[in-house]
Amino acid sequence: MTDPRPLLYVVLTALWMVSPALAEPPAAADSEPPAASPEQLEFFEKQVRPLLVEHCYSCHSAGADRIEGSLLLDSREAHLRGGDSGEAIVPGDPDGSLLMEALRYESYEMPPKGQLADESIAVFERWIEMGAPWPEEPAAAEAAPLETFDLAQRRDEFWVWQPITNPQPPKVQDTTWPQTDADRFVLARLEEAGLTPASDADRTALLRRVTFDLIGLPPTPEEVNAFLADERDDALERVVDRLLDSPHFGERWARHWLDLVRYAESRGHEFDNDTPNAFQYRDYVIRALNADVPYDQWVREHIAGDLLTEPRLHPEQGFNESVLGTGFWFLGEWVHSPVDIRKDEADRFDNMIDVMTKTFLGVTVACARCHDHKFDAISTADYYSLSGFLQSSDYRQVRFDSIEQNRKVAQRLAEIDTRFQAQVLDELRARDIVPPREAEPLDDPRIVVDYGKITPEQYLQDGFIFGLAPQRPGKPYLVASDARSVAGEDESGEDQSAAEETSGPVHIATVAAAVSDPAWSGLKSQTLGQVRNQSKLTKLPKSGRTLRTPTFELVDGRVDCRVAGKGHVIACVDSHRLVAGPLHGQTIVPIKADQRWVSMNLARYVGHRLHLEFVPAEDAQLSVQLVTQGMDADSRADLDRRLDARQEWYAQYARAAERFLNGGDDVHPLVGQWRDQRQQAAGQIVRESRLAPAMLDGTGEDDHILIRGNASKPGEVEPRHFLTAISGNQPMEIPRGSGRYQLAQEINDPKNPLTARVIVNRLWHHLMGRGIVPTTDDFGFLGQRPTHPLLLDHLAWRFREDGQSLKRMIKYIILSRTYQMSSQVDPVARQQDPKNLLWHHRPPQRLEGEVIRDSLLALSGRLDPKLFGPPVPIHLTSFMTGRGRPGTSGPLDGDGRRSIYISVRRNFLSPFMLTFDTPVPFSSMGRRNVSNVPAQALILLNDPLVAELAQGWAERALQTVPGDGPEATSDRVRWMYQSGFGRQPSDRELEIATAFLQQQAEASGGAGERVQSWATLAHVLVNTKEFIFLR
């Protein structure tokens, strides 16, 4: 490599000699332009300006088409003002100037086309050194004014931030038409435009529409007949009530919701690893929809279901439903072995914020990751204030069956211990066995976690096995008979005889430590529906058995933990958990018996934030005293000496106390009672539980704003708060932990105009085919404006007043006359409002892929109506290949289960569903595309599943309507029309169909061929447009 120095030296020396004036000491780094000498200005003009013009101005001048990074470099002031990343130069200090960093390719790499020659870089260096002289000149033409971001102004000027009102339903001329207040809002607009609503849909179309909309399955011929025969005024309402009560309602509407939370059961990326137990979230959504959980509760459970003091329990099985809601956060893509682990976290958080804000708030906060939102009243600070909530929260697989019961047991155990500890200490004191004064806590900055002085807020764990607080020296604890010597001190070998002497049910702690309680041994956790999971973490028995340290910043790669017992320690760096690949294996270290210190080499992660997790081996105990960073062997030996001395401080007392309590042959009666009560309480522990992805509160922390979204460029810390435009940017009052509960309250707060509008708009969208705000996930500036703003507020207001019931709002919309319009378009209306913005008719809706498949299952009689459970493996065709392919293919017909139960593997999505626009699960998709492609026709024509189910439908027709002869044939065709389309065929249709059957029969003949002819007809009916479109 050529050494640049000689050349640089020549250049600088030359400058030095030609212009003595340049040799003056650098100007002070202040913003006032120093008086530049003519020589300096000449240097600028000859050397600096040409470089700026040539290499920088296409992006960083007033004349640029688009100014990159809000940075201008066409005046001295502009250099000082800088861009998004801060000031570009510090006059007099080249090394402190961002511009130099960029030119040297140290952080930014500018110009992007390639580094400047060393001589040119030296020119800039010199220029900054001399104080960045610049001639007096008129300001550059303001050709492309920098956008200014005025959040308050944007909030005040844009509709969506304004409070929800309760508008009066407008007066209408035709007072007979409206059936609900909602109708008046629609009709008024139509009348204003001189249009009339389409006629009512006929009853067969209506029943089919309502049935598909509510349960995603076709009405049966019996249901059709019953509805047609029901002449009561409230016949439709009865149907709606019946369908809302159907368990299939939850299945149908859960699919809508799963589109919002990018639901999948695998992580995608290279090997498509499992998201274990994701289906528990899917089942939770189905149950919650069926139970009509009020929407504010739904929001609370999603954002902070793990933090509710009174979680919602399953009515029969009693498990914690609320905690399952938090699973939605973790359904995104996960990456194994990222080289830049912090950036990976930033990307994961980005997806979580994106999904959360679009789903619940209908705004695109993620657009503000790198810069203030280009159009909406959302700042970059808002984005990072939200990311603080995620930084303060963790992922876990929660034992949702057992958590509530076991929480009670844990409290009971703690109460028992506290009570008996007090009594025992009294008893000891009465015999003059008095604990020594407590030692001063250790004071060494290298100790990052000390369970001797941890605060209750920082004593964090998944589960309860480390008790509600660490063990304190001098306090008595009951120990299991076979788990006597794990607490550390006895393994030091200092005083074996004493240890033996005092063996018994009571142990006096001589050190402070988080100690796992053997009463919790034997926990069994179920992961169902596994396909592939290469994460090294999944093998560890973490659920309900993990001690989590507070989060800290790694300043030294050497981390040591003072422990005793057996298990594992995991360094969770930047919340990375898919440890499966060449990198990051060093974050998992086993703890072996008789190891006093466990060392971790985390040199790779210096400067990152992390916490440790301690997991006892199954049926072994684990005790954790301290975590240090940057301590060498000598320092640790020194620390050991200090700790041993402290231990000795208590040892004499402990021996005396234990001798008294454990006695010789029989223990103290108090101890017996203690043991009995403890055993009784421990008998109530629920040891088996299913698992589900969920959140766990971590250390409450605020995030740094990342400059231009760059994970390696942290800026100011932004306190956690909700969107500034709604509730200001004051730090949220958070008593402890992440603050997600408070966040949920803000989302639900009536002063937040977004939440209610967004959800009622989603309901309207799914029922009507288009939202009042058509862009259901973006109510912002680039989204579309509401077609009927007053109607939107009417619905939102009503929704809030009416207990936030999704089912009641759905019913309200369906019972409107607007919903019941036919799809026939009045030519005048088409002319005047071709996009149907005013709702003069109801456009036909194409069924989703899931609904098409489910209908086929229902018609063929193959539908298994079973609810819930692990996903049915996806059927793999030979076109579905690639890394992470599941080892076995699922059945072609998915065991007859509804499509929502078929497994969703990110890298192996169903081609059938993709072709019919089921979204790829990467972000919120409240509004699916509705495309029309030949591949759809090819599937319905040639896919073996479709043909097989059509045949099943034909066989059912032959069973349901037996017999031969023209009459039976006609009846059978009628039955097929009724079951398939919810209506009777016209005479002409009947004629065409029977003629076809006859032709088929003539061509083949023979009884065996009869099924075939009917199967052919069934297959044809599946391919008619009426099968996949609703009138």
Place this chain on the structure above:
Amino acid sequence: MNPLAPYPCQRLQSRPTSRREMLARCAGGFGAVALAALRSDPLFAGVETPVAGYAGHGPHHRVRAKNVIFLYMDGGPSQVDTFDPKPMLDRFNGKDPGQLFDMEPTQFNNTGSVLASPWKFKQYGESGLPVSDLFPHVGQCADELAVVRSMTSEFPEHTFANYFLHTGSGLQGRPSMGAWVNYGLGSESQNLPGFVVINGGLIPPGGLDCFGSGFLPASYQGSIFKPSGTGVANIQPIDADPQLQRQKLDLISQLDAEATPAFGEHDSLESAIRNYELAYSMQMAVPDVMSLESEPEHIRSLYGLDAKYEPTRIYGAQCLLARRMIEQGVRFVELTCPNVGADRWDQHSNLKKGHEDNARAVDQPIAGLLKDLRQRGLLDETLVVWAGEFGRTPFAQGKNGRDHNQYGFTVWLAGGGVKAGTVYGATDEWGYKAVENRAEMHDLHATMLHLMGVDHTRSTFRFSGRDMRLTDVHGHVIEGILQDDPA
């Protein structure tokens, strides 16, 4: 029964059509159908009135390349072993790279010593372009190539980098290049999809989403073809008897004609009905395009269809199919690599064997493709792009492999308006980082679109509160590899 007609449902076309329908129908093909669906959607505000003959927004400027054949080199071929010779590696072979230059973290974190290329380079053609012995056939086409030696990526991990190369974003779920191109320009094919992926056997890490349509309508998804057999899923009529299928299609259109009036007139239904015509013609067109037997023997052997090595035969078939498809107006054809037994171009160890096998599979077929396109006069309007998701380190991983390197690597382009026989940009003397005319993936995308007549900053689709682009907010056309415009 009527005699066999190409479109069994023609009678339905006699219905009066709106101007809008007319326009869409004239444009024809798959893009047209998709567009019809889009335009019936009140949300779809992004598309300008289409130029006649184009279903998308149409070209913004002169079209140099009508079609693209993207030769995707899965796994990341090594630049210093293919098109970017570095004598310094020979000089310092076996030395500790840490003593010679600054090293960045790598995916496998197992860096060894400087590793000289096991292959010799030769200069080829009038341009004198150096090509290593891995590509003796491609070398003969050196004068067609514009070699970009200064490409960079943002990601050292396959999946991110694959998504980035294909979609301009490292994350899952964004539209692939082929989808964008068809969205912008529509397809010229009446009966084949506009974006075809011919899968030689290796679907890249990241899966089929490398070829997805993301937030664009499903009509722009890449259709996955195999280079043999029926080609694509569900194309073979389920009815063994072609007569029966025709009867069924006839009945479908008859019954549709009875039932659809109750719906009123709607574009969406019309499009769905027309899908059956397209599907039917596709059923015929696909076996047609798949029938490589119909090619003369000298063409088949030009592509290596008679090679001893099976992966060569597979890739040869892919290349030949690609040519046949672009002849039919398929806008964007991507080829994935065949399985050579070892691994894709991802030689973390045994560089020599692995790269040799992968090169052996693709070298002759690629050269055959370039020559064939040239002799048919198609190369000038067909852009051929050869690229992996990143390159490899000039120093060893372990003893004899190379790790991922996104800081500087080589891609090349040919035909379709690129300046032939050029080298653009340079890596440092180690072949490690791009130092001269550094190019980004976004630049490659911008350039490809540019050659197709599309201004990458103007081909946008509104999603999630933004006007999304293939190039996000980045990208500059690499002017240095464009053919001088005679005009």
